[in-house]
Amino acid sequence: MVWNIHTVVRYLTGHWRGEHGFAWSFWINLVLIRILVLVLQEWFRPEKRQDFHEHQVLVLLLALFFHGILFVWQAVGVIRAAELYGRTSGYMAPVWGAQLVLVVAFFWVMTYTIDAWHMTRPVPDNLGIQSALQAERAEKYSIEPTPDGRSLTLNGSLELGITGHLKHRLKSYPDVKQIILASTGGNIYQARGLSNTIRQNGLNTLVMSECSSACTTVFIGGIKRQLASGGKLGFHQYRIDADYAVLNADPLREQERDRAIFLQSGVAAWFLDKMFESQPSDMWYPELPELIDAHVVTDVTPYTNDQ
Structure with a gap:
């Protein structure tokens, strides 16, 4: 047909x-x-x-x-x-x-x-979005060497990717002996990564201004933990405070994990009990004698904030 x-x-x-x-x-x-x-x-x-x-x-x-x-x-x-x-x-x-x-x-x-x-819908540029997020997070912190190249100053929020950044910096500056911390906290998982990196590289930690919340977990990773005159450490109970989903996150479980890290670093148990009594909205700044007595701080430096 x-x-x-x-x-x-x-x-x-x-x-x-x-x-x-x-x-x-x-x-x-x-x-x-x-x-x-x-x-x-x-x-x-x-x-x-x-x-x-x-x-x-x-x-x-x-x-x-x-x-x-x-x-x-x-x-x-x-x-x-x-x-x-x-x-x-x-x-x-x-x-x-x-x-x-x-x-x-x-x-x-x-x-x-x-x-x-x-x-017909535009395919999202996932790589571009990821790069933009990484750039946005990277703007919230900095890791810069001191003029003598023997210290790295970590300043700002503990964001995703900061642990990798620190490792990269340590490769670029092999003479680094200590990490100077100036942070009010951030991602606890990144804080642990930073703490482990500091410990594994045998580095000291120094606080000249303020190191509070998750930053204290980073601080405790130092072989020698120093607090400058005028510096302070702030502690509180854990909470979830993120602008992204944190799956299977349990603040109490995370507290126990960090309790073990602090204990392994020689921090007194009585200090940890008091440390986790502070509400997230009520930061606890222990006095220097208390920090030394609990073995949180192992040395006091002569540095001041304007040096």
Whole structure:
């Protein structure tokens, strides 16, 4: 049979009227054509990290035709063919079966319609977002060498990535012997990473201004822990204070972990009991004799804040 425009129109009209027979309408005009449409959609799916945003109108028009107009044509023809078969054969089961299949097919088609729409949405630049977040966090702290190159001054919030930054700095400045801390806290996991790094490299810690909250965990990693005249250490109970989700975080469990770290560093148990009694909103700044007696501070330096 030679296919021309008139033949196509007759074929489309014949199915619409239910004249092709139930089996042909169901298996060919519905099942086979629908499978071909879905296979084509999968075939033309954009590559990973790509999208069809620049061709949004075309994609949505194609989705409207194949998942809208074409599906309505398929469904109407199958229903009419099933009804005609039921009237001539006396069996209604095909009618009910066809209706059930069409309900399932409808939801299937809707899924692919939404999928086609998602293909037109701009793919987020995850790498760019991650880089921007890292840059934003890096602006909240600094790790700079002193003029003699024998100390690194860590100043600011303890953000994600700061442990790696410190390790990189230590490679660049191999003569560093101590870390000068000036921080009001931050991420406790990063604080532990910094503390371990300091301990593993045999470095001392020095506070000339303030080191409070999670910063004290960093401070306790020092082999020799020094407090300058005018410097202070602040302690409080743990809490979750982050602008991002911290999965499976339990402040009490984290306190116990750091309690073990402080005990291993020689800090007195009575000091830790008092340390975790302070509410997060009420920072506790122990006096110097108390810090020395509890072995939190092991040495007092002659430095002052304006040196």
